[in-house]
Amino acid sequence: MLSIEDNKMLIETGANTPMGKLFRRYWIPALLSEELPAPDCPPVRVTLLGEKLVAFRDSNNQIGLLDEHCPHRKASLFFGRNEEGGLRCVYHGWKFDACGKCVDMPSEPPESNFKNKVTIKSYPCQEYGGIIWTYMGPPDEMPDQPVFEFTLVPPSHRYFSRRIQESNYFQAIEGGIDSSHISFLHRRVHENPTPTQLAVENGAPKFEVTKTDYGLLIGARRDTKEENIYWRITQFVMPWYALIPPTTNNSKLRTGHAWVPMDDENCWHWTFSWIPESPIKEADLAKMKEGDHELHAALIPGTLRPVQNKDNNYLIDRELQASKKNYSGIKGIGIQDAAVQESAGVIVDRSKERLGTSDAAIIVARRVMLNAAQGLENGVNPPGLDVEQLKVRAASVMLPRGVPFQEGASELLKLNEDDFVYSY
Ligand code: FES
Numbered sequence: 001m002l003s004i005e006d007n008k009m010l011i012e013t014g015a016n017t018p019m020g021k022l023f024r025r026y027w028i029p030a031l032l033s034e035e036l037p038a039p040d041c042p043p044v045r046v047t048l049l050g051e052k053l054v055a056f057r058d059s060n061n062q063i064g065l066l067d068e069h070c071p072h073r074k075a076s077l078f079f080g081r082n083e084e085g086g087l088r089c090v091y092h093g094w095k096f097d098a099c100g101k102c103v104d105m106p107s108e109p110p111e112s113n114f115k116n117k118v119t120i121k122s123y124p125c126q127e128y129g130g131i132i133w134t135y136m137g138p139p140d141e142m143p144d145q146p147v148f149e150f151t152l153v154p155p156s157h158r159y160f161s162r163r164i165q166e167s168n169y170f171q172a173i174e175g176g177i178d179s180s181h182i183s184f185l186h187r188r189v190h191e192n193p194t195p196t197q198l199a200v201e202n203g204a205p206k207f208e209v210t211k212t213d214y215g216l217l218i219g220a221r222r223d224t225k226e227e228n229i230y231w232r233i234t235q236f237v238m239p240w241y242a243l244i245p246p247t248t249n250n251s252k253l254r255t256g257h258a259w260v261p262m263d264d265e266n267c268w269h270w271t272f273s274w275i276p277e278s279p280i281k282e283a284d285l286a287k288m289k290e291g292d293h294e295l296h297a298a299l300i301p302g303t304l305r306p307v308q309n310k311d312n313n314y315l316i317d318r319e320l321q322a323s324k325k326n327y328s329g330i331k332g333i334g335i336q337d338a339a340v341q342e343s344a345g346v347i348v349d350r351s352k353e354r355l356g357t358s359d360a361a362i363i364v365a366r367r368v369m370l371n372a373a374q375g376l377e378n379g380v381n382p383p384g385l386d387v388e389q390l391k392v393r394a395a396s397v398m399l400p401r402g403v404p405f406q407e408g409a410s411e412l413l414k415l416n417e418d419d420f421v422y423s424y
């Protein structure tokens, strides 16, 4: 439970709010590189932290991220012409470069120097790991760019997607770090269950949550019928990332998420899938691209809204639900998450909830976020800006009884960047 004031601080992300100021101190995943596939390709609209923006790739491959609205009379630059090193408004021809400088103003007389006085809001961008990142904070506070395992693997080893989630970002984070719901929402029937699958069915894990320099290390412990304990270890990395443990010990596919606020009622749900050691198999990749995959949902063509959405009850199949093969009757782990998280309302009133012991991780995560935002208001630098601290992994592992998970899994939880030396 949170007070109404704390809930407000947690969910509001506009430029003048404490959480909005906090988020503007981090690099933000803004778009997939493939959304701007070539120089001078059509621009793309993207709303981030309540700001309507338009992204484009100029003739020199430089990425620009500008205010969506032209400073002249506010027409949308989404309709702009992306040509010869800038984005030109189609209303009266004003043209802006990737840094937001007005470089042409054909509607004014040639002798006018008005164009030198006009700029448009622009944010710096970087492109690496298949992602276009932006920084929307004070220029002199810009941190180094974050390095995650999924940004280090070759393109053949990874598949990323982003889609709209119609809820406040923090509901999505809460789902991402809540390891107990996998025993219910994502339950599947296994014909010959392995010890870990049986353990996953234990719906009342005990949580051990450790605060770290970058966020939280979250151990969810489930007893098994054997000597060992099954640990699922999730990493929460400030300000909105979760690295999710594989469901079984031998699964090579790794999963990470980012939940980036579009505005206070919607967020970008990013899913990062990657295999550190090898390319993703063609058949799996095809399923991901088609949206016929547990984690990568099919989208309505031309939009980033899932085909399964709240207007059609996520295409819930009551017969499937009754058959017990699928606990929720909703297809796809990612959409199962979206369904329950969106169904709580676009903004949950956390002053009215009833939390239990399995909510331990989200209780600490809320505190970490609120303390970071409050700390920044008091001049304390936020956690998770030192890229060296971000070199971590999630893990699922069987450990002998009595061994603390932080020690037993310590090697599995480290990311060794040197393992990823390769050339594109
Ligand atoms: S509104 Fe863009 S040039 Fe006039």
Ligand SMILES: [Fe+2]
Residues within 6 Å of the ligand: 175, 181, 182, 185, 186, 333, 337
């Ligand atoms: Fe989930």
